[in-house]
Amino acid sequence: MTFSLSILFYIYLGFLVVWFGLFMVALYHMLKFGFKNFMTLLSTFIFAGVAVLLIMASSAFISQIDWSLEITLFSAVANNNIGF
Amino acid sequence: MLSKYNLPNQLPNEKIVKIIRRDLFILFIKIVFFLFLFVVPLIFFFLLLSGSPGLLGHELAYPMIILGTSAYYLFIWLFFFFSFIDYYLDVWIITSERIIDIQQHGFFSRVIAENKIFRIQDVTSEVNGFFPTIMAYGDVYVQTAGTKERFLFNQIPNPNQVRDTIIKLVERKKQEARAEEKEERMEKVV
Numbered sequence: 030m031t032f033s034l035s036i037l038f039y040i041y042l043g044f045l046v047v048w049f050g051l052f053m054v055a056l057y058h059m060l061k062f063g064f065k066n067f068m069t070l071l072s073t074f075i076f077a078g079v080a081v082l083l084i085m086a087s088s089a090f091i092s093q094i095d096w097s098l099e100i101t102l103f104s105a106v107a108n109n110n111i112g113f
Numbered sequence: 114m115l116s117k118y119n120l121p122n123q124l125p126n127e128k129i130v131k132i133i134r135r136d137l138f139i140l141f142i143k144i145v146f147f148l149f150l151f152v153v154p155l156i157f158f159f160l161l162l163s164g165s166p167g168l169l170g171h172e173l174a175y176p177m178i179i180l181g182t183s184a185y186y187l188f189i190w191l192f193f194f195f196s197f198i199d200y201y202l203d204v205w206i207i208t209s210e211r212i213i214d215i216q217q218h219g220f221f222s223r224v225i226a227e228n229k230i231f232r233i234q235d236v237t238s239e240v241n242g243f244f245p246t247i248m249a250y251g252d253v254y255v256q257t258a259g260t261k262e263r264f265l266f267n268q269i270p271n272p273n274q275v276r277d278t279i280i281k282l283v284e285r286k287k288q289e290a291r292a293e294e295k296e297e298r299m300e301k302v303v
Contacts, residue, residue, distance in 0.1 A: 034176055041180045048187050054220055055194045062202050062215075062223065064132075072201065076194045083190060087183035094176050102173070 035096040052080060122227075124210045131207040131278060136250035136270040140200050147193045154182055195220075205266050207278060212255065214264060228264055231286045232257040236279045238272035255279065 056073065063069035120127065158178075162169070169175070202217035212233075214226045233255055240251035251272040255264035269275060 034173075037176055037180060041184065044184055045187075048184075048191060052191055052194070055191065055198060058198055058202065058217070058220060062217065064204075069201075072197065076190075076197070080187070080190055080194075083183070083187055087179070087187070090179045091183070094179065096176075098172065100173050 030102045031099050032102070033096075034094070034098045034100055038091070038096050041091075120206065120208065120213070124208075126209070127211075128209045129206060130209060130282065131275070133205040133207070133266060133269050133275065135200055135203060135268040136248060138244065138248045138250060139268050140197070143193075143196050143200065147189060147196070150189050151186070154185060203267075205269065207275070207282070209282065212264065212279070214266075226264070228255065228257045230279075230282050231290065233279065233283045234258050236276045236283075238276040240272060253279070 056077065059069065059073050059076075063073075120129070169178075199217055199219075202215070202223075204213075204215045206213040206215070209230070211227050211229050214224075214228075216224045216226075218224065235254075235256035237254040237256075238251060239254070240246055240249070245251045245268075250268055250270050253266035253269060253272045253275050255266070257264065266272070266275060
């Protein structure tokens with residue numbers, strides 16, 4: 030069974046879209062319903078900052094991978110070489 | 114945004130006496146839990162590599178590990194944010210006129226309840242368990258006239274002190290009401 034590695038990448042991108050939506054909802058709640066003070070702004074900044082760092086670190090690793098690669102799984106099954 | 118200078122439906126001459134959140138120890142427990150979740154993949158990979166190092170030899174392994182780890186940490190961070198919001202947005206505000214209970218139940222569900230100070234009949238504080246006793250946090254129940262349900266201040270620091278504060282406010286309110294009544298009577302007599 031052969032498939033392109035890029036499929037995994039697209040699944041990851043889909044996941045990232047869901048994550049981003051939920052993160053925006055969280056930010057909205059924090060800024061809309063939190064107290065108007067330094068603590069609210071600081072905690073929001075820290076959560077957003079670490080999230081950006083995580084995405085940057087992830088993209089640094091992800092960019093090193095060749096996503097055009099074709100992967101063969103269960104090669105024994107694909108070549109009909111199962112020795113029963 | 115909520116402001117201590119602009120409360121919801123603020124009454125004339127209303128002053129904030131206390132703003133209370135759950136005890137910091139509750140936040141600390143959440144932080145420890147999420148720190149544990151942060152360490153779990155490291156333990157997992159250590160055990161995996163020491164058990165069967167050949168697993169990482171497949172060309173699919175590296176992309177899967179990178180994507181999986183990235184997704185895991187992003188979601189853990191998001192859930193930690195959710196958990197912090199749940200802690201941070203649950204607030205009890207005691208003012209000179211009323212007590213306001215603001216509760217965030219997950220997302221898209223926010224409950225704001227209030228009780229007038231003069232309606233309060235009974236205030237009970239409760240410290241149960243090992244950690245609450247050591248860390249001095251607990252619950253305060255406020256019973257008001259005409260309502261079956263009690264107002265609950267959940268896992269707040271120094272519950273006895275908060276109970277005393279509320280009782281003092283109730284007493285002061287009652288004294289003010291008595292004084293007003295007396296003045297009215299005097300005016301009628303005159």
